[in-house]
Amino acid sequence: MRRGEPLDFIAYIRDHPEQFRELLLEHVRLVGFSVLIAILIAIPLAVLTTRLAWFERPMTWIANVGQTVPSLAILGLTLPLLGIGFRPALFALTIKAVLPIFLNTVIGIRGVDRAIVDAARGMGTSDRQLLWFVELPLASPVMFAGIQTATVQNIGLATLAAYIGGGGFGDWILQGLAMVNPPILLAGAVPVAVLAMSTEMILRGVRRVIVPAGLTVT
């Protein structure tokens, strides 16, 4: 591979369309699945945390530890258990996505106006109805911000999956680093940035669908 001007990364991508598509797909799959699984784990746990006082401390502790342990360390730690490839990478990314979603859901539910919760309870909503009719819809803007954070964060973190053969644009980044070849490195890095920005925009559209209309009117 020839060493050239940094902008040559466009040429590199153009020369490897098959591989580009494959890396993109892997990358999106890693992020998409990890965030989805994290949502399924974090939201129920967060709801439980707002219901059971004793549950809060251990949960917050675990979530914080999950967030502070470096991603690479998680990858390394799961290596003996899950081996290499897609699954350990997915596992590590899921763990990283749980905290922002969990915390934002707890904060969102806690932040629901006490008067509204009081009125709802006073009118005879069951615990479940309170959650579905009142708490989750009203917490949804904050919860959604957590999902947004987790998604964008994981688009960046997913590049590390390449270290354990998890695929994604990290492959090209690592390759570029190893070969001291800026075009290859950028062929991996620039699409990650573009992916992060376009995802951000798509999510903003999704937000408009998810957040109830009454919360955004003026």
Added chain:
Amino acid sequence: MSPLWAGVSLITLEHVSKNFDSPSGSVRAVEDVSFEVDAGALHVLIGPSGSGKTTTMRMINRLETISEGTITINGRDVRDLDVVELRRAIGYVIQQGGLFPHFTVADNVAVVPRLLGWPRARRRQRAEELLALVGLPPKQFADRFPRQLSGGQQQRVGVARALAADPPIILMDEPFGAVDPITRKQLQRELRRIQAEVQKTIVFVTHDIGEAFLLGDRIVLMAEGRIVQNGTPADLLRNPASPFVTEFIGEDRSLRALQHTYLAELAGSRPDGVPDDVPILAGTLSIPQAGQELARHDRSNREGFLVSDVSGRPSGYLTYQQLATVLGESIAPAETMTSAEAAPDPEAAHVLPV
């Protein structure tokens, strides 16, 4: 249907106490409170902050647990009832409405009907009915969101919501506390009009003594978790149980006292020899109202007037001198009497509607 949904409802509190646990030990918020709310009556719970009035009310629909004592509705201990069912049978209005911001106005009104499983069309119809009752034209307001309404309008929606499933009982926790004074007056008047129409058993918490006198059939004055006095507005004014009551009622006391004193209470029995052509006033008029009414009568050569009882019989009698003495406590009698002479109205009917 549970017995709670009977047409009328009577609430009884017997020796009710409430402890709150705090890090520094248990705090007594309500201490041995007993009273009864008659079916169809509006009972005001009033007192300074921390007097336990809100906690007392919240124990009725079990938003607070009862530490000691018993609360019954139509003879049933509230603790024996399913808490969700209990609350659906009791309308609940709080300060600032507590409306769901993500529901339209109509959906907000229909929350309890929805919880009770009414079909959509019936919920909508009921919501529109109630919006009209509280003075919000449904066409204009039903599909708005709470944030698009003023504070007073939100409060009206809050009242409509409490009435939605036609519960026999309504609890109101300082419902008009957060709106401006003019809107508050308006809402208070409307509540009286609505209450005259729907005849609910209402427990109304406030710290506004004027509101208490305007709305309450009975007033329970509380301080430091205990009942200081439980009586009609007139009781509190004329037989205050302690200096605290007098102080709490405040400086407008004498004027208020007159407004809550009725001719029938003052009038003596009709003496023999009172001619039939003296003015006759309804016994249900308050003293200031009687003063205004007499201003329209020719009182020359008359020493007093007749007061009719509930059945309309002119069985009571009061002299102008007696009325002037009572009025004199806060209004200059000369003024009233002068205007009486200045504007005699021979056309005025002698028999006033009771």
